[in-house]
Amino acid sequence: MTNAAATHDESRPPVLAPGATYASVTEKISGLVLSRTTPRWWILAFAVAFLALQVFLVATAYLVTTGTGIWGIRIPIGWGWAIINFVWWIGIGHAGTLISAILLLFRQDWRTSINRFAEAMTLFAVSCAGVFPILHMGRPWLAYWFAPYPNSMSLWPQFRSPLIWDVFAVTTYATVSALFWYIGLIPDLATLRDRALGRATRLIFGVMALGWRGSAKHWHRYETAYLLLAGLATPLVVSVHTVVSFDFAVSIIPGWHTTIFPPYFVAGAIYAGFAMVITLMVPLRRLLKLEDLITVRHLQNMAKVMLATGLVVVYGYAMEAFMAWYSGNEYEGFMLWNRMTGPYAPYYWTLLFCNAGVPQLLWLAKVRASPWLLFGVAMFVNWGMWLERYIIVVTSLHRDYLPSAWGMYSGTLWDVATFVGTLGIFGVAMLLFVRVLPMISIFEVRTLVRKPPSTHRVQGG
Template sequence: MSAARTARHERLLASGHTYTSLSDKIGKLALRPNGTLWFVSFACSLLLTLLFAAGVGELLEKGVGIWGINIPVAWAFALINYVWWIAIGMAGTFISAALYLARQDWRSSLNRYAEAMTVFAVAVSGLFPIFHLGRPWFFYWVAFYPNRMSLWPQWRSSLVWDFLAIIAYLLVSIMYWYVGLLPDLATLRDQARTRGEQVFYGLLALGWRGEARHWKRLESLNLVLAGLAVPLVFSVHSMVALDFSEGTLPGWHSTLFPPFFVAGAFFSGFAMALVLGIPLRRWLGLGDIITPKHLDNLSKMMLAAGLFVGYNYAVEFFMAFYSGDPYEIAEMKDRLLGPYAWVFWTVIACNVVAIQFLWSPRVRRNPIALFVISMLVLIGMWYERFILIVNSLFRTYLPSSWGMFYPTLWDLIFLFGSIGLFLLLFTLFVRWLPIVAMYEMRKLLHKLQGAG
């Protein structure tokens, strides 16, 4: 066994865990009574979710005019939130599926909550294109289905493929997450002390008994779903990028967008994994499972993705000025010196400057510093989508159609309400389901003890 791998799990072995103690520690997090901290988190996220529901009700009654969108800025917060949320979901699948295919043992401490992050983020993101339609009750028109009125989707539109990619990704992510939960749900069923909990977890476990054939089918299905999920990570965000690349507006019409969007998705997704993992590690006493080495690995991945994102910023400016296109040059000048220049420089500060501290091993192992940097990255990536959409739309080819975009209170309610909905789903997950894969940790412990 290599020295690096030994160091990676030294705290797990030093803690004296056994198979039973690992199951008891993780299982009690789901079976224990609700604590004050959980209630506070649940109440805050529920309040934001109720605001979000109020915003949806206002939208259905009055239409998209409650937002600050206008002509030419017909896309704004709804699409910004959509791209931001769907990007956050990408890294969860990469942490779980890609590292599973690569046989990286350190993923075992992170994969469960990362998979949950993916499912909830993609579910929240899918709401915003529907809201933006104006008539959201007709969202199914985008799908292919037998239509007697001959209203068929435009198959050359990236929006149709975007819809199909998101549905496929969401279904595969849910299946991959739930299948991995089955052994742990059976463990919680056996640990439960009340009849209600036994029935609840027993139904969710789908009759899992831990037989050899069950384990064989679980491993086979996990391998198949991981193999499907990894290419979907790249296809989904590439399709989102093509929504913009097919436009002929300055700042959009570029072949750079698919790899740029994929890198940005990993960047914000790794940041969210740290923002969620660091408090969970502290509040739930998981320091011997989510170790400083795990934080170090996640921060290295975030740094690598961030450097690629920064490189793309530079290439965008180079290609605009190298092309000699006056409209592309004007759009880039607007980013630097225009009315939304403060947003662009915030992006640079958060996404390029802040991550340079991650070159230091001391910073990468400091939870507080990592949390602050990750929050800055999430803020910076939201602003980056703002620049991409609003800055490219508010001044187009005709000066007579120029106009500023100003968000309304409802724009802000939809933004923070969606964050509340995501956190509400995540707090319920933390309360009722195991946030660490018990069976994978037991398998890892067996491997490490055998190697020792």
């Protein structure tokens, strides 16, 4: 929460359109929530998302009553879409924590207009991610067996397994993200309480705001807590995708057992996450008329982060290929050659086109400054990152050490339905969030507003 009004560089577009006042930014952002009219596009989008949510319920009901056989998973490919989607969703979540915690520690004032939204995205993406490993277990009603608690079976979790590490990493991540998000919301909930016209609205926001009154003593402790949380969330976000990559790297499958996986997964997660923030932000800032608050500067900066992390990911691809050759390991070499020329080669080359090719357009300032071109690039990255996980999961598994254990994989209609269903969960949650809670942190934006002049007249000496 730096006071950045005075320090902005004239050569770049501002983080906040000029002329903003405390009252104007408050009015603008809280107006989106307190307005009694719901825009038509919102109702349409909600209807579509809600339909997708129903698809999820149908797909899950069928899955739970029948078994994971309705999915395309067959030995030797036991992971399939469920794990691909899990990694894809959890990767998307990482941008939120990066924006809210890491950019806070680096004092990047431009994070202020997008952090709340990105945190919400994190929370909902992690929820969608969490669905998949639980459903993939086949008997999701026994998911609580993951928890270490004394039970009548005298069983304890296997703490040497990356799958248990995952449980701890993802639940901690979800909890800390929710806390960070809620703590950031408290002062804004107080603003909504004070501006709400209806009695019920005032009561609901009042309860959620915990009686926040903006006391200097409270702010003092609040800022300490917020900074500490940011400091804790920063190593946490790095650890989460590291642990996810351990699910692969700790195994002894060719193509998975590599030390580059943790950094390469973390960079990929941030890459995918920023792509998703751009995908959602470009249409939303237009529809909600927030171009003054979420400026071209924000989009440009996100594009730069995307380009940088994208290059790390490209380095990861290059190193995978190099090490497969340089290690001289027969199975690694076969895995890579099969990936490049085998039955899934079109997927591999499409992934390289989406993740390593198209994003190179971001070197051009014109592309970075054009919201819809950025949107297009981000869509390629969203798709490319999904394909990346597909390639990692499927190509390593479908050619086992012995040709007698080889197989082919393709998802079924129910794989697609479950995935579309989680898009529905995500869409419904995001749309409700932008309607009922301030999608931009009002109090943090106030710190970017140029301070009003002092009204004090110096009298005499």
